Amino acid sequence: MSRRHSSGSNTAATILAAIADIAAVILGLWIVMYWLDANRANDLVDFVQGAAHWLAGWSHDLFTVDPDWLRVLLNYGLPAVVYLFIGHAVAGRLRRV
Numbered sequence: 001m002s003r004r005h006s007s008g009s010n011t012a013a014t015i016l017a018a019i020a021d022i023a024a025v026i027l028g029l030w031i032v033m034y035w036l037d038a039n040r041a042n043d044l045v046d047f048v049q050g051a052a053h054w055l056a057g058w059s060h061d062l063f064t065v066d067p068d069w070l071r072v073l074l075n076y077g078l079p080a081v082v083y084l085f086i087g088h089a090v091a092g093r094l095r096r097v
Contacts, residue, residue: 013094020087026051027080034072052076055083 030052038045053060056079063074 009094009097013091016094017088017091020083020091023055023083023087024080027055027076027083031073031076035069055079 026048030048033045033048040046040049056076059075059079061075062078063071065071065074
């Protein structure tokens with residue numbers, strides 16, 4: 001029984017870490033798209049912007065600095081780092097269970 005529980009914990013930890021990674025990639029991708037002035041009329045760019053805005057909703061306008069590129073970096077980069085840190089920390093705890 002212990003072996004099954006450990007395997008389930010490892011699977012859950014892997015899934016959690018993957019979700020954190022995907023969230024961080026979406027946020028990072030939006031930062032790059034913003035910096036490169038991607039065409040916001042494009043469906044992919046619109047999807048990434050919407051997903052990043054939703055993921056960073058809790059930190060929206062946390063930083064109101066100029067220039068715009070720095071504000072985008074801080075307001076979307078901070079959530080990316082938080083998701084990675086918390087996601088991988090919790091995944092690590094799950095693996096030790």
